[in-house]
Amino acid sequence: MDIFNVLSLLGGLAMFLFGMSVMGEGLEKSAGNKLKTILERLTSSPLKGFVLGLAVTAVIQSSSATTVMVVGFVNSGIMSLRQAIGIIMGANVGTTVTSWILSLSGIQGDGFFIQMLKPTSFSPILAAIGIVMYAFLKDNKKKDIGSILLGFAVLMFGMDTISSAVAPLKDVPEFTNILLMFSNPILGVLAGAALTAIIQSSSASVGILQALSATGSITFGSAIPIIMGQNIGTCATAMLSSIGTNKNARRTAFVHLYFNIIGTVVFLTVFYILKAIFDFTFVNDAINGFGIAVVHSCFNIVATAVMLPFAGVLEKLACATIPDETETADEFALLDPRLMVTPPIAIEQCRKVAVRMADKSKDAMYKALSLIDKYDEEDYTFVRDTEARIDVYEDRLGSYLVTLSSHNLSEADSREVSRLLHTIGDFERISDHAVGIAKAAKEMHDKHINFSNDANSELKVISAAVRKVLEMSINCFETGDLKTAVLVEPLEEVVDHLRGAMKNRHITRLQEGLCTIELGFIFSDLLTNFERVSDHCSNIAACMIELQHGAYDTHEYLSRIKSGQDPDFAERYNQYLKEYVLP
16 A cells, blocks of 8 residues: 555545535525424433434434433423433434445346446435536525435445555555454444544444454454444543533433443443354454444344333443532523424524523513503612623624524524524513613602603603514514514504694693603603603514515615505504504
């Protein structure tokens, strides 16, 4: 084996790993929303969890990605430790799909259909179709399918290159002697675990082993311990991802580790006992890609069949390893960076946090409005504290969304990230205006001054309108109800109308000496805060409507409906005018 073979080996390995990454990302993007739907229907049944883990891993072609995702789910409180156990077991079986696909390269035969089953035959066809779909089609879903085909083609070309590069090694005695060392179960397990831990993918490490098997120097006896070690090595990714998480998330990573360690010990113990009794002669035979796929699948299926009934034991073992401890509840636990490997799931978590933020903004505004009628120091403190907390929400959620937006998102996911980024700013500003209203109420209380009966009656009308427009905007944001969203702008216009009318009446009272300058400033501040709150409610509703049509330009939308191009707008506006009438 000369320097050119080494370069070919490195190039083939790079192509193999890159192709696997591209294919996995394409599969993940294509199936992302389906994954979210499946997870929403998750039950506590270990068997159903197993099926779910198997299906998800078979789709995204990575048990490491599935396990990291599950650690993030447990850390975020989406699922329990018990639910995670079944999924982890299913992920171990699901990852064997890759080895079966790669084993097709070893098909022998001269017939046309047999030849076409070989990846080296159909990969160029897939590559040609993939590049056309990826480069020339505009539909994002078709582009994702194109990237899947391209990734698979590159992966297979890489594996073929590795096999060709290592072919001369079959005539190198030193290479054969090294492989014979791995017939020692401990050395074989350690070698497989180390390789997988380094490249962070059991599917890739199994694929590399299948490529090396083309030399004919790898025997069943050396391959079996290596494959067992590869299953243990894949736990490194989950263990690293669990650093800094809560106790149940760390326990989830340990469940994955214990499952593979116990499974390896049991499998190898039984295998070598049976070998001593029946003297398996095949252990000295050369293994090929198909044989590696068989061993890989048998181990994971047998280990799962043995361990699934004892899921509770695995849970207790993990709990004993990570004992209970006092943890402070983290309301931002849903914003787990580990979930970014599956953007649709991460975005759903962002939406849940944004809903909390919206509810806090609404609660702060409702409390502030109540202070105008009856001042209460606790309510005032609540408004100030809630506003400060909402500032933290905007910072944490905004930073997470910006980071998430840098990932390779589908068009729908990108649109949802835009919606959330635009609306959380409006929620934060609504809480600011709640503080402004609360400060006005406090000033009146501290100075022992009150509005006239007419002014109080007018404030009750505009307060009711503000409550209504805020309720509708928050509701349409949380539910995605566009029918409610289109009702917001007409009411916002009524709030503007009420503000103008109340300002004129206020000037009249000043001229007649029925209101003081000091109260006049407070009254004017309240009207400004009311009008600004309704403006932000309008922004929230307009953002939802525009993004539903694939764009974000609230100014264009608002200009269009106010210019009379929306025939329903005037009717809704007049209905609200009749509902909110100044006394």
